[in-house]
Amino acid sequence: MTSSALPLAPETHKVSGTGASAETATGYWPWATPTGITRDPAADGWVRGHDPRTVASGRARAQDPDYPEWLGHVRAAASCKHPIRLAGQIHVNDADGNRMATIDTEDMPDGAIYTPCGNRRASVCPSCAEVYRRDTFHLIKAGLQGDRWGLPPLHEHIAIFLTATAPSFGPVHHRVVKIHAADCRRKDGCTCRASVCHPFGRTCPHGVDLRCGDRHKAADHQLGQPLCLDCYDHVGQVVWNHEAPELWRRTIQQVDRELRRLGRTHGVDLRRRYIKVYEFQVRGVIHYHALIRLDGYNPDCPAAIVPPPAAITRQMFADSVQAAFVKTAYTSAPHPANGDRGWRIAWGDKGLDLKHVNAPGSEVNLAQITGYIAKYVTKSTEVTGLSLRRVDDLSVQVHGDPATHLGRLIRACWDIGEHPDYTRLRRWAHQFGYGGHITTKSRAFSVTLGFIRMQRTIWRRTEGHPHTWDNEQTERVIYELGYQATGWISTGDALLANTAAAQARAWHQAGLDAIADELTARRTPAQPLAA
Structure with a gap:
């Protein structure tokens, strides 16, 4: 079994209600308590760097006869780092409001419904952050290109991209690269030769020499630090x-x-x-x-x-x-x-850094600026x-x-x-x-993130046939769910779910690449966009 490189389990403390099989592990999980006993990793059965307790819990889950049902049940949150577990009941009514059926989460695997945490920060949950980034990407693209989601074509509209910064509050260590190498791909954090930080300066009233002759690297810990803390x-x-x-x-x-x-x-x-x-x-x-x-x-x-x-x-x-x-x-x-x-x-x-989007002779085009902002x-x-x-x-x-x-x-x-x-x-x-x-x-710039999320929900619930969606169906399903816990029950569950999600993404991406290769072979030259 090949596991994904994404982080697996939550970083927060273990909450009550996570089940009797909840476990801890040293190193990554902050609630772990080291035993102080030195063990031989090979003798303890370490597999590809995973704790033997993780492997044991994952093996126990995979050997469960209901494992396929569980895997399908957690699919919506399989790649989430710390999913939210909800418990309660789901009621289904008919068109007249009469109760037709009631589904209790106690009858589901693990007695709960798994839903992604939805955090936008990549340092907290890389999977949910990537979904947020892609939604923002399409939101911005629709606002510049149009011709989707009810927006008209926007090729004839003028657009500018600007960066507005704060004033200076005191001299800090900085890194400026005036000339980049011809093969430089990263303008931020590149390895090109930087200029001298502060070649000239004076001695401040606190006795600190406000000069720095270093050429800072991109990962230098001094970047952003004031030359004098008391003057800043x-x-x-x-x-x-x-x-x-x-x-x-x-x-x-x-x-x-x-x-x-x-x-x-x-x-x-x-x-x-x-x-x-x-x-x-x-x-x-x-x-x-x-x-x-x-x-x-x-x-x-x-x-x-x-x-x-x-x-x-x-x-x-x-x-x-x-x-x-x-x-x-x-x-x-x-x-x-x-x-x-x-x-x-x-x-x-220092003024605005202002650039025209898709202007003749401009280096800024729609695809670049959309991805730049979304990241x-x-x-x-x-x-x-x-x-x-x-x-x-x-x-x-x-x-x-x-x-x-x-x-x-x-x-x-x-x-x-x-x-x-x-x-x-x-x-x-x-x-x-x-x-x-x-x-x-602005409201009229593009659609909202809520609209994009609803479109994704419709696609999932109709299994790729959004034309069959009926808005009245949502009024007939009543959710009475409450918070149960955060995170996977065990690190083995996190490993299995995350690996399954990684394999699904790889399979889906392989299919998209094959379709893209076929379309590229048939594609005719497209007309350039003009914002």
Whole structure:
């Protein structure tokens, strides 16, 4: 049996209700208790690096006569790292509301229904994060290309991709590669020769020389660390993270004003649609990646998505967006830590990194930008070297170490969050003050993630025949399910389920590759897209 390389079992503590066969293992599972006895792995029956207890529990499950039924039962969550187990009853009614049948989970394998955890973070559950990434990919692709899910073709619409960053809060160690090698595939984290970090500087009031002559590598632990901890404005950074969603809201309102001004100049009406995601920099501050699409306006059908007038060029659109980001700035609520004044909230002074999508001569095309944005939805604070869930009065004493950069950020969130106007800083201290959603978009940019998930549900329940779906059927099935536990009952179950899922993916991918090869042989040259 060949097992998948994906992580198998949950990282959280073992919860009650996981069954009598629940087990622990050393190393990977944090609840394990080492015995202190040194054993011979070969004598104990280690198989391909797996604990003998995992092999034993997996063998016991595989030898069970009901194993095929169990494997089919957990198929929906087979590749999930820590699935949710639900218990209860499912009622089926007829068209008149009369009860026809009742299904109890006690009659099912393991007495529960397995459902994926649905976590978007790859560090928590790689399988569910990949589903989230693919859904986001298709959502963005539909918003740029159209011609699916009720959206019209969008080839004639203008679109720009921008990156908006925070201002500087103090000098940090950084890595800049000005010239990449010809065969360099990764612009981020590549092995090309970097520039000197900080060749020039001065001695700060705290006696620290603000210079660094190193050429940092991509995995250097110094990246993002301040040259002087005492000079760095940790409070200003967490406040900026806290205010970033409001700053974006005001900026997009200013974009609308600039577009109305542009439209009045040319006697047309314009509408903007956008989608954005945030990404953490190694210094612990977020920046936004956004796609903004320009639409026209049809007074006879205001809800219709129509292309912008030909009189509006790409550069006009870009100049309007650029002006909005430059003009937007405000002062936050006052705080005693800043002399009963607020902090100035604005975008970084380095300007926007703005690129046209699918413009003639542009290096940015639809496929590249869609995949580029979608990959960030599975990430969070891991790039900073810290991954927490929540911070409370007890854990802040551990993680708020004043001798470290990240510790000072967490401590700043906790101290500033004592004020009534900044209480959200404490709630989101594990994200250095930022509490916005990973992805936000305009309603008319594309469909929603909920719509895509529903389409997948219909496909699964109709076994690939969505035209047979009847919405009235959902009203006749009543679920009365409650939470039972999290995770697999045993690590052997996790191994078997994950391996079966990996083999199914491999078989499915092999079929797709065969179909793609056949279509490639018959394909005629396609017309290039124009956003």
